[in-house]
Amino acid sequence: MESSSSTRQLLWFFAIAVCVKLLLIPAYHSTDFEVHRHWLALTHSLPLSNWYADETSPWTLDYPPFFACFERFLSIFAHYIDPQIVDLHNGLNYRANSAIYFLRISVILSDLWLLYGVYRLTKNADVKRRYLIWVLIVWSPALVMVDHLHFQYNGFLLGWLLLSISFLQEGKDLMGGFLFAVLLCFKHLFAVAAPVYFVYLLRHYCWKGLVRGFSRLSVLGAVVVAVFAAAYGPFLYHGQIQQVFNRMFPFGRGLCHAYWAPNFWVFYIILDKVFSFFLKKFGFSIQIPAASFTGGLVGDSSPFAVLPKVIACNRLKQYLKKKKKTQWTWCKFLTT
Amino acid sequence: MGKKKEKKEINEKVDVEAVEIEDDTWWWLTHKGIGATFLCISVFALLVRVAVSLHPYSGAGSPPKFGDYEAQRHWMEITLNLPVLEWYRNSTGNDLSYWGLDYPPLTAYQSYFHGLFLRFFDPDSVSLFTSRGYETYVGKLLMRWTVLSSDTLIFFPAIFYFAFVYHSSCHSSRKNDCAWHIAMLLLNPCLILIDHGHFQYNCISLGLTVAAIAAILSQRELLASCLFTLALSHKQMSVYYAPAFFSHLLGKCLRRKNPIHGVAKLGLTVLGTFTVVWWPYLHSTDALLGVLSRLAPFERGIYEDYVANFWCTSSVIIKWKRLFSVHSLKFISLTATVLTCLPSMVQQVMAPSSRGFLYGLLNSSFAFYLFSFQVHEKSILLPLLPASLLALEERRPFKWLMFYGLFSMFPLLCRDKLVLPYFALHALFMLLYHAPCGHGGRPRNARPNNTKFDYFDSFKTFMNGFIYLSSFILHIVYLTMHPPEKFPYLFEAIIMLICFYQFALLAFYTNVKQWSLLEHSTTEEEKKLI
Numbered sequence: 001m002e003s004s005s006s007t008r009q010l011l012w013f014f015a016i017a018v019c020v021k022l023l024l025i026p027a028y029h030s031t032d033f034e035v036h037r038h039w040l041a042l043t044h045s046l047p048l049s050n051w052y053a054d055e056t057s058p059w060t061l062d063y064p065p066f067f068a069c070f071e072r073f074l075s076i077f078a079h080y081i082d083p084q085i086v087d088l089h090n091g092l093n094y095r096a097n098s099a100i101y102f103l104r105i106s107v108i109l110s111d112l113w114l115l116y117g118v119y120r121l122t123k124n125a126d127v128k129r130r131y132l133i134w135v136l137i138v139w140s141p142a143l144v145m146v147d148h149l150h151f152q153y154n155g156f157l158l159g160w161l162l163l164s165i166s167f168l169q170e171g172k173d174l175m176g177g178f179l180f181a182v183l184l185c186f187k188h189l190f191a192v193a194a195p196v197y198f199v200y201l202l203r204h205y206c207w208k209g210l211v212r213g214f215s216r217l218s219v220l221g222a223v224v225v226a227v228f229a230a231a232y233g234p235f236l237y238h239g240q241i242q243q244v245f246n247r248m249f250p251f252g253r254g255l256c257h258a259y260w261a262p263n264f265w266v267f268y269i270i271l272d273k274v275f276s277f278f279l280k281k282f283g284f285s286i287q288i289p290a291a292s293f294t295g296g297l298v299g300d301s302s303p304f305a306v307l308p309k310v311i312a313c314n315r316l317k318q319y320l321k322k323k324k325k326t327q328w329t330w331c332k333f334l335t336t
Numbered sequence: 337m338g339k340k341k342e343k344k345e346i347n348e349k350v351d352v353e354a355v356e357i358e359d360d361t362w363w364w365l366t367h368k369g370i371g372a373t374f375l376c377i378s379v380f381a382l383l384v385r386v387a388v389s390l391h392p393y394s395g396a397g398s399p400p401k402f403g404d405y406e407a408q409r410h411w412m413e414i415t416l417n418l419p420v421l422e423w424y425r426n427s428t429g430n431d432l433s434y435w436g437l438d439y440p441p442l443t444a445y446q447s448y449f450h451g452l453f454l455r456f457f458d459p460d461s462v463s464l465f466t467s468r469g470y471e472t473y474v475g476k477l478l479m480r481w482t483v484l485s486s487d488t489l490i491f492f493p494a495i496f497y498f499a500f501v502y503h504s505s506c507h508s509s510r511k512n513d514c515a516w517h518i519a520m521l522l523l524n525p526c527l528i529l530i531d532h533g534h535f536q537y538n539c540i541s542l543g544l545t546v547a548a549i550a551a552i553l554s555q556r557e558l559l560a561s562c563l564f565t566l567a568l569s570h571k572q573m574s575v576y577y578a579p580a581f582f583s584h585l586l587g588k589c590l591r592r593k594n595p596i597h598g599v600a601k602l603g604l605t606v607l608g609t610f611t612v613v614w615w616p617y618l619h620s621t622d623a624l625l626g627v628l629s630r631l632a633p634f635e636r637g638i639y640e641d642y643v644a645n646f647w648c649t650s651s652v653i654i655k656w657k658r659l660f661s662v663h664s665l666k667f668i669s670l671t672a673t674v675l676t677c678l679p680s681m682v683q684q685v686m687a688p689s690s691r692g693f694l695y696g697l698l699n700s701s702f703a704f705y706l707f708s709f710q711v712h713e714k715s716i717l718l719p720l721l722p723a724s725l726l727a728l729e730e731r732r733p734f735k736w737l738m739f740y741g742l743f744s745m746f747p748l749l750c751r752d753k754l755v756l757p758y759f760a761l762h763a764l765f766m767l768l769y770h771a772p773c774g775h776g777g778r779p780r781n782a783r784p785n786n787t788k789f790d791y792f793d794s795f796k797t798f799m800n801g802f803i804y805l806s807s808f809i810l811h812i813v814y815l816t817m818h819p820p821e822k823f824p825y826l827f828e829a830i831i832m833l834i835c836f837y838q839f840a841l842l843a844f845y846t847n848v849k850q851w852s853l854l855e856h857s858t859t860e861e862e863k864k865l866i
Contacts, residue, residue, distance in 0.1 A: 009361065009772045019764040023387035023757060131361055 044075035110156035117162030185231035366511035412451030491543035525761035580696035583681035587688030644835035676703035695850035697722035
């Protein structure tokens with residue numbers, strides 16, 4: 001009785017959020033809208049072997065394969081509603097109401113997965129904490145702005161993360177690890193949490209004496225490898241794994257994205273701007289690319305005026321290739 | 337017998353405990369007092385209004401006449417560029433046939449100020465003649481901001497004043513009920529759709545009216561008369577509430593030691609406020625009559641389009657426009673309106689009370705809506721306001737009125753392409769009405785487990801359910817199907833019939849309710865008026 005009323009209440013919170021999200025359908029959306037529409041078309045019209053090789057649009061696929069499969073799943077419905085949405089060439093920059101409504105509603109519906117994650121996470125929490133968490137996640141303004149205005153599918157992805165955490169909370173570490181591995185194959189950005197997961201699972205799941213611990217470690221490893229094999233296997237088969245990695249890790253874009261994230265490298269950029277300003281005052285001729293950091297363009301040329309460009313170390317990549325290791329590590333950033 | 341009593345006590349205790357645990361749902365909203373609760377809810381209400389503003393307005397992209405949006409923009413253009421005396425007069429600069437001003441002077445002053453705001457950012461939007469049919473992104477943004485600012489500066493504070501007064505005087509008010517009531521007042525889907533969708537400024541006149549009502553509840557009658565006069569000077573439709581204000585204040589004055597003194601004070605306040613607002617037009621009877629003739633366009637006929645009032649609904653059978661002239665119809669509708677207002681007015685003069693006053697507002701606005709001359713679909717906002725003020729006392733009738741009020745406006749909103757906001761706001765309202773622990777729908781002191789099978793109750797429930805379902809299906813039918821060639825307005829007529837039936841029932845019920853207050857008040861005359 002208690003749990004059914006609590007489920008109804010959670011659905012009530014979600015329904016309120018859905019009403020607001022529906023009102024935001026005609027609002028501004030960024031180029032990410034066209035990105036996702038193109039990926040619907042790409043995955044629908046082309047065979048698997050062309051997903052990461054196609055160049056029809058500048059918005060190439062740069063998420064891991066499971067997300068591409070998710071887009072493929074959505075494209076089935078898109079095709080049914082309006083075939084032009086998933087047309088590879090005629091659907092470019094398609095702005096009809098059918099496309100806008102379909103994509104917006106797909107994000108709203110995919111938030112149900114977030115809802116499930118929240119539900120599982122708060123099932124056993126005490127009443128006050130449960131309501132607070134519901135309000136903070138289901139009614140999160142940041143998620144509404146990024147998912148339902150700018151246009152992305154973060155609600156769906158965070159649902160996987162919350163689901164994984166909820167299993168860890170219940171002590172089901174293997175399931176938690178499995179779900180996290182699945183999440184990594186949806187969006188590799190979540191690899192920032194990989195060290196935490198690794199340490200936690202090692203200590204909590206595998207630290208159980210020599211034999212038992214080692215067997216648990218192998219089971220965990222096997223599960224993770226199985227997930228990655230399911231995701232990347234087909235591309236390994238087609239010999240496209242290098243292309244996939246190039247698309248997923250576009251180091252050519254440089255250290256900072258078009259719009260600065262508030263991280264440490266901001267200081268580097270500020271230092272560069274200050275130096276270029278003062279050096280120019282003192283008469284040195286410095287080429288300052290116009291609005292290099294705030295212009296919003298993504299390119300291969302160095303946006304820095306004075307300080308050296310920070311790039312991924314080529315030599316380290318070659319070293320890794322030599323050792324034939326294909327593990328998940330970010331390269332160490334060194335200057336040339 | 338003793339065992340039954342014990343059981344009842346235990347049941348009540350369990351109920352109270354269950355309620356206490358349930359109350360925890362909204363502890364984070366209500367534990368800091370009414371001010372914080374109001375702030376939270378009003379910020380959400382503002383978000384909803386901004387979201388609705390993204391959608392089209394009335395007459396978007398449809399030359400040559402466009403719609404209410406163009407009318408408001410045109411008034412800004414006129415008031416900004418022409419001298420005050422020219423505003424209501426036909427001249428080369430002011431062509432009254434193209435959206436001439438037909439609201440009282442306060443609307444004109446408000447248009448002037450908004451025009452200043454628009455001119456500062458985008459002069460082309462209000463330049464004389466050349467800005468007709470001006471439709472750009474920036475123009476729309478500025479216009480929407482004028483409505484949003486009016487709402488925030490006038491309507492929201494008025495609602496806070498009312499909620500503060502109402503809940504401080506009502507001792508048994510629970511915090512959750514107070515929050516629920518504020519949500520019902522601020523997230524009124526009809527008002528949001530009309531003001532921020534279709535494009536009007538009802539928030540100003542309704543806000544001033546709410547402030548006047550709150551002033552009456554807090555025994556500040558002079559302030560109330562001043563505020564209500566301002567509301568009347570903003571939109572003449574506020575006259576729907578005039579009988580209630582008049583009868584309540586008269587009733588109050590008659591109970592004082594010196595009634596003439598009270599009446600004189602109120603009369604002077606009203607006249608003074610009118611003089612201040614209408615000052616530019618009071619120097620000659622011509623000017624005054626010029627304005628008044630714009631306010632009452634009798635030549636447009638007793639009804640227009642398909643509004644759910646008596647004249648339009650009965651015209652299916654009795655063709656009023658053919659049987660009578662405009663002059664006789666004016667007289668007939670006036671008589672009918674006065675007769676319908678009379679019971680409520682009499683009750684208030686005999687036994688004025690705050691609760692009776694709120695019912696009086698509801699009844700007089702119903703009377704005017706159902707029987708007055710030239711009523712628009714949007715006028716349902718006027719009965720809806722006192723119904724939402726009374727939401728805690730009359731929960732189910734309030735929900736019905738909101739549902740059918742929205743339904744009666746559905747054809748209008750479809751024409752404005754506001755179907756998505758209509759459904760989203762309707763759903764939002766129903767969800768908030770049935771909020772967990774808001775006790776929405778359940779009467780306050782519900783007797784649980786009433787096992788006696790009441791045939792009348794079940795018949796009522798069946799009929800209500802049937803009409804709800806038919807209305808819902810009619811929404812879908814209206815959107816998807818075409819009416820037959822012989823009756824192109826068949827669906828509008830059916831909607832109008834259903835809504836009129838519900839409004840008539842509700843009006844009858846609320847009149848009976850107000851009249852029954854008379855018996856209560858005679859026994860409680862010594863006790864403090866709530």
